[in-house]
Amino acid sequence: RQLLEFVFYTIRHSRKLVIVAGAGISVSAGIPDFRSSTGLFKTLKNDFKLKVSGQDMFDASVYRDAESAKSFQVMVHGLHNLCEKATRTAFHNLISEISTENRLLRLYTQNVDGLDASINGLETAVPLPLRPPWPKTVQLHGGLQTVVCSKCGWMGPFKPELFGDDVIPDCTECQELDSVRIVVGKRTQGIGKLRPRIVLYNEFNPDGEAIGKITSADLRSRPDGLLVVGTSLKIPGVRRIVREMSNAVHAAKGSVIWINNDDPPIGKEFDSCFDLIIKGDCQLLPGILSELDE
Template sequence: MSSDDDSSQCSFLSRSPTPPSELYPSPPPSQHPSTKGSPLPDNMEQRARQPNDDGPPRKKRRVAEPKPRVTRHLDLSGDDIDDSEPSQREALDLLLKVLHKKRKIVMIVGAGISVSAGIPDFRSSTGLFNSLRQEHNLKTSGKDLFDASVYRDPASTATFHQMVRSLSEKSRGACSTDFHHLIATLADEGRLLRLYSQNVDGLETALGPLATETPLPQKGPWPKTVLLHGGLEKMFCVKCKEVNDFNPALFDGPTPPECEACAYVDNLRTQFEGKRSHGIGRLRPRMVLYNENGPDEDAIGRVTTADLRARPDAVIVVGTTLKVPGVRRIAREMINTVRDRKDGISIWVNNEPEPKGVDLNNCWDLIVRGPCDAVAKQAAMRRWDQPVDPKEITDEEYRKIARIPSPKVLVPISPRKKQVDKAKGIMTPSASPKLGNKTLGPLVQTTIKPEDSKVGTPQPKGRKKNPAAGASKKTQQNKKPSSKKKATEGDKNKSGITLKLPFKQSKAVAQAPAKTLEKEQACGTDSKRHPTVMAPVSPQSAKNNTAPPYREPLIKDLAVTPKSSPRSDKTISPTGYVPNDMLKILD
């Protein structure tokens, strides 16, 4: 064996023996989770923990999927309902639940709700479009009479005026139907959010709870009824936009009538002011025709936006085919908003099938086939103009219907609260606190009457004598006469006001009136205008004449103005110590 082999062999032998891995398993690295406590399943592999890993992923919250909506069908075309079919009974219960329980209902109605009142609809076999074509020998449909192009031709204008007069006479002679009263009852109970009507007959607005405003306000609050296509109850001038009641006699012949307001203004300009004429406007019925913008278009957009934000809980479309694009868009937006709610219900009521289209596909929760008056019959709701019998319904339902508030609970007031309330009106205490043998007189409010030549301070109630005059005769005899005259009761100041002193005059103030005047002027008080009272101070401060600045008096019941009120050159201050409680009351 060569040296190279020996060296390699020695080097190999000098190495440490490596034990087999089966006998000495190494611990798992720190990146791997431990599986001693809870072994992993056979099919699950260990995942290396990342440095930013906070643990196992959070469990996803289970969200209950919305229940699939089912479209129910109710047939009210016959006299009776087939109770043998449970689907009919469920559909009827859903209809009655909406009419009796929902709180924010939106209704979109058409001419179908007025058919039973004697006013024909538009698109049916016996509607206005077919009848007008036969009556006026039109080459096309009668829909052309409701187009804005009728004013381009005198012949079509005359035919339009004739149609308008006939329709206005029918509307004025018709009465509201049962379904009209059902809508009015919902409005009277406060459960109708809005009524969008395409009708021009005015049968809805003739009822009190469904009254509207013409023109429609641009800002809320808005009326319950919104006339999408105007009505035959009003006419307006195309120039000055003035609105008046509709007069059918004016619309006779091919020429539209003149506006009286425009004629009056034009007469003033030309005859009296010598200016040129601006023209006279023409009158026309305030109803929206095809291919023109309505006068209330902007206001209707604002009302619709507000109702969508209110999130209605039910929408009912009755007596219309939704052929007009604007009305169809309103219905689609209302249905989408209602069906976003968990308890929102959309209902279609008509003799004709529901409208087809991608935008209105599968959007109805209940489809009622039959006249709308049959719906009112099944609902059997009270009429809005009938009195309510409280014996037939519960107290809670009676308060909701009659709008009677709940009785108020009267909480008895404790005697302590009555005393506190009574004490709030007292400005000063009834009696001053006693300090040993000395008693401070109560504060007195001064009342000045203009008819009195001499105005004085009245004595406090309950005291017949002035506290300052209650000193004994011996005390007055022992006092040495002063060279300077002090202010006493009955004296008059320079302004002629009689002084009645509830407190004794301070010695320092009596000896130094000039210093007192200087302090008042330094504090911004004009001694010639306002009588001021010295702020209460301690006896030592009064003796040393180091009193705080003067302030306005506690005089509220002055009968004269402060400018005419004179002031006294002499001030009044207490002679004894004033407690803190008294200072708080004075402040």
């Protein structure tokens, strides 16, 4: 009971709560996580008969080979369909509630499903701006709702029909520009290919500079609560955000809570990082809070 009241106080009374979320908050919506026994890395290996880990399907190298690029496209098409059919979970609704009460400083999400950013008041911006005002939701790895041209950088909405066959779609902006150049007698500059605007392993994050500015501003604003939920914290950049945000929260006499089915990361960098570790399903938390509210 005492531990539950600690959680209740942290979530209900923090005035500048930061949430760092991973795939675990969307699993109950029908969207698989990445690293569990039923996650994407395992299923992709079987579905595409890969000789390597399914994680390699999310590496930037998929675009160096035509066949792997087509496999990636098929996978993205299926994942986008799942995301379109999914509905927000109880935990998504809890984030919405905290935001509505104006107590959410920032949601840092690793998810590309867009469920969190679709919540009223939690909309993000693509690309992230370098100057305030900044959106409540920061997509650390981009989102499946937007496509970008590999050549000219044009962005637009994801159209499933373009990613449903073996042909990687051409950029219409490049095509129009090229047609104009040809009409005026200039040589072609080539046509770029469209791809989902998500950040793959071993590639540059186009929002990296903006994310750095937002996290720096949030650290200076003295956050008083941190909830790390549904993530295994395998990505170095996210680990750094959690570590630095934890230090800032503790400096403000706030609390840091870990909620996930797996153990938190170990190592000297995370010594004294988490005040409370809850191993379990984050979807149970909203119900527990409601009971304590009564």
